Amino acid sequence: MKGIIFVVWEKYFAERFGSRMLASYREALNETPDKLPLVGKTYPDEWLVQGLNIASSLTSVSEDRLLIEYGRYFMLDNLVEHLCGYLLAQAWTGYDLLLLMRDAHAQMRRTPDGLMPPLFNYEFLSKDRHHMMLTYDSHRHLCALLEGCIYGAAERFGERAYVHEHTCQKRGDAVCRFEVRFTGESWAKRATPQKIKQEKDRLSKRKLSDLILSTLTTDQASSLTLADIQHAVEQRQGPYFPEIYQKQHTSGPVHVLQIHNELARLQQVGLVSSTLNQMGDTLESRRYWRSPTRD
Ligand code: HEM
Known part of the structure; x- marks a missing residue:
């Protein structure tokens, strides 16, 4: 899995629980300074599983809760804005961003780094398409991370997302099915063309x-x-x-x-x-x- 996931995870962890807790986490993981994650490298999935497990026992916060918080954090983080700004500058509502990320993750699979980002599918439940059934199918079973990313995607634009998981791979279902509804109006709808251009230039x-x-x-x-x-x-x-x-x-x-x-x-x-x-x-x-x- 791509290093950005690990780097931002540690950023989140330090901000949420403090640098002493991060030090304990790194010690438990045996993560010496020469083994700190780098954004451009790829790492085995097991590292995330192991890290999550340690983080949960150190903080007494459930793994799912940590992943939801982390997904939200990821979508609002300035390092992610910097590294993924090229993509983030192409969507102006939470809903658009979610759809864009489906294609963007598929694009990451075409690189030679052996990345396997999740593939999402959609079924629209309302005419304005803001109410949908989203299917997530990944051997990593990181549906809680997906849920957090959806909240963060909405929050980037001052919207809200309501998410309800109907089926879950972790409960033995074939896929996870999420009902997602975006509400509220994106700030971008009221922004002047100059403001949008400014934001686009900043991000991209x-x-x-x-x-x-x-x-x-x-x-x-x-x-x-x-x-x-x-x-x-x-x-x-x-x-x-x-x-x-x-x-x-x-x-x-x-x-x-x-x-x-x-x-x-x-x-x-x-x-x-x-x-x-x-x-x-x-x-x-x-x-x-x-x-x-x-x-
Ligand atoms: C609505 C927005 C997004 C959603 C719902 C989302 C969802 C996810 C999920 C659930 C995973 C875990 C992998 C798995 O389940 O198999 C993941 C991985 C990943 N995502 Fe996203 N993501 C979003 C935005 C982004 C953005 C803005 C970037 C920046 C480029 C990004 C880059 C990545 C990368 C690099 C991975 C690791 C893939 C790998 O190494 O195989 N995602 N994403």
């Missing part, structure tokens, strides 16, 4: 993303290193200059670190693939290419 930092994506192809044989991409971006830079240079009223090249961070964000949402998880990978030798957007 899209200009640089687009520039980077335009340098890559889906052909792995034509993959590029960070240095290649920096060079290509410089060639194509055109009128785009990073915000920081605009503020100083000077212009300059895009720093390699910005490109590296942007590539990490694009990888996070499954749009870019790399050799990061392959043996012998180093920052210098790492190669990047575009993930295919069709199966």
Whole structure:
């Protein structure tokens, strides 16, 4: 499972229960400083199961409750906003975000990192489609996390979500079926076009993303290193200059670190693939290419 899940989990845990509790948690997990999770890496699912188990016994909060809280936290967290902003900038209601995430998770399956994000299905129960039956089917049985994510998705826009689980894989049912109803009006419905644009730019930092994506192809044989991409971006830079240079009223090249961070964000949402998880990978030798957007 992708490192972002583990990194944000520890952030949540420290904020909710304090840094001393986090230290006890890490000690119980035998998580020494050299083993701390990294966003770009992938880790075995068992780590989450084990971590959840330890967290629950340390805090006396049930695993399901922890997962619901964590899912909500994940959707509102600034690190997730930073890494997944490219996606988050494409939806303006809780309902839209939920639908978008179905496709986005499917996209993550097309990268070579062996990710298996959940696939959701929907049946609409009302004409405005805000009332639906959602089916979740995952060998991980993380339906409580899904529930929390739905609350967080609604909260991002000042809406509320009502969720009722009718069937559950953990009770032996074939799939989990959730009745979901979004209520309230998203702040985005009343926002001026300028405000939306501002928020979109903040979340997506899209200009640089687009520039980077335009340098890559889906052909792995034509993959590029960070240095290649920096060079290509410089060639194509055109009128785009990073915000920081605009503020100083000077212009300059895009720093390699910005490109590296942007590539990490694009990888996070499954749009870019790399050799990061392959043996012998180093920052210098790492190669990047575009993930295919069709199966
Ligand atoms: C409405 C919003 C969302 C919902 C309902 C949702 C739901 C979930 C659930 C339930 C899982 C656990 C995996 C499983 O059940 O098999 C998961 C995993 C994951 N989600 Fe989301 N998520 C949402 C938004 C996001 C966003 C904004 C990102 C950012 C890119 C994201 C990235 C991931 C990643 C990387 C994984 C781990 C997948 C893996 O490593 O196999 N999700 N998501």
